[in-house]
Amino acid sequence: MTKKQSYYMQTDLIFLFVLFVCVSLLAIYNAQQLEQYEGTNFVLRQILWFAVGACIVAAIQFLDLEQLYKASIYIYGASIFILVLLLISPESIARTINGAKSWFTLPGLSLQPAEFTKITTILYLSAVISRHKAKYEGSNLKTDTFLLVKLLVITAVPVFLILLQPDFGTAMVYLFIVGMMIILSGISWKIIMSLTVIISTVSAAVIGFIIKFPELAQDLIGIKQYQVNRILTWFDPTQQSSDATFHFDRAYLALGSGQLFGKGMGSLEVNYPEAHTDFIFSVIGESFGFIGSALVIFLYFMLLYKLVTLGLSIYKNSTFGSYFCFGFLSLLLIHVFQNIGMTLGIMPITGIPLLLISYGGSSILSTMLGLGIVYRVAVEYTIQNDYLFK
Template identity: 45%
Template structure:
């Protein structure tokens, strides 16, 4: 095979659709961060730093694409273990290295680089580990039964519980919810019988509803018998009735609602923001988009995420390797939860949590973690093999 033909085949295997989508997210992120930082008293140029993180993310993708799915499957437990070591390290490290910020000890401070949040990488490491658990289980247990399904569920639960527990020790409820979304998404596609899934999730939903009821109606019961302080529910109260609960969460929410509402249909235009939202370049970046570009601009951004998720679903269906399929399913679960939670909290659909909008919010750790996840998708596409007697080839012939 001549070099030109070989290079052509490589070019055809490269995921140009995903590249276009990431480039569009890059443009949206730069425009939104530029506007967000213009209205705040910041000592850093977050736009320049975000561009630098995108360049680092591109380098991560360039390395990730060189490794195929089989190698990722072999490396999955090593990466999972490395992620646990990072979570333990950030918990036990002195505050000079891992300071407590907003009541959470979640970041390493690295001079000359900034802050790194290990849990952002652990999300993808966990996806790889859970995907390997499922595929290894299915290869070993060819004859499915309720017993084998329950055993698989137990293994998935234990694998998830370790990083989840370490993350909740920080504490970081937002990331903990993301971890649970990964587990939920992979359980649903793993083939575990609904006879097992339905009772467990029904019981979980009932328990959550009971706790929510107690928080709203009988908070004194929780404080008396479970020793839970009522001030810990301030985000829920601020979410349901922000105008009568003077907290930081209610302040952000009221500002966000005012900003997005004032954008109306087409927005006020680039740079014409009037509503000040603290730290708008991070978790509340969608409020900036809603104010400047209105319903149309917000819908376009949501549409981009729909296109990205559709592309990931197509990748999951096209691949011949079950491990790769589960990896894509895990990434879809993370992105879907992030987008739904982040946008939902800016418009009072969901309580406020510290979950960024993927690829758009400022944040090096979040962006690098997401870029590593995209690197896995690039790798799946690049190393995808079509076999002679596959249905795809049969149709083409």
């Protein structure tokens, strides 16, 4: 192996990826033992998605960060165009599923554009922050407000289009990402705290209104009955019907029944919907117990730690690469917290998958797209670090 080739062997990221693939395939294989999955082999499909995702990671290595930085606005614009195209497409290619028009449904293939737009939005947000910092060396109230407005507008466009689908869970992911990037961008804490107070007040008022007047909320806000039930169940499961709490009850039962060491492979006893996607963590808990669940959480911790250290290390050489790492970290963090949190009952139930583990083509491919850019950041940091100490 030549020295140039060694730059592309980021063994820590490769090792983490292989571990996630193994966990995902084992969990999905176990989920398939449930009656709802007879005749469908999701493991083979997941292997295919991971293989395509690995090719995406490899393809991204032919681009450098400067090229991605310059192309970020066009990539972002293309993803916004696809979201608009989704909304105006006929039902034949963009079928409404569970009340939301979120998928392109082609023969043998379904893709959710909003998953990919998460990555393109992070990419463009990173470029905007990097460009702003290069232009304004010293920050003040005026420049910080200008940056804040730009970040909010960039995020508001995909959020608005996703709310039209409607997909409130995915829209909330975007808001968390931009919130984290605003905090990390160096904007004055006075502005951030003022914005936090406003958002918290409005959010509390909206949630309180939904809880107090659920029927009126459906008419005024456009929220669906099942979404109202999820919020009410989150606040007080004991006051809801068994139908409203069914998903949570079954997933929670499966998770707890694994106890310390789990029931092992092929020994699932609790049947519940969407075990291979939304509630994959319950499958892990029932199969491998508290020990297995803790190891999976530790695996995510290691990936998040890698993103933090990489982002901090490359900051002096590439603020763009640094902020992309932080943005991707935010994406992983909210998905892991929300997905595991809803299984434990501390978060409302949404359709947000457990990234790199839940089954799903759009989820895997979009995450691998982001991971490919992170991998490129790691490669360029290794090259720069090697030249520095020559």
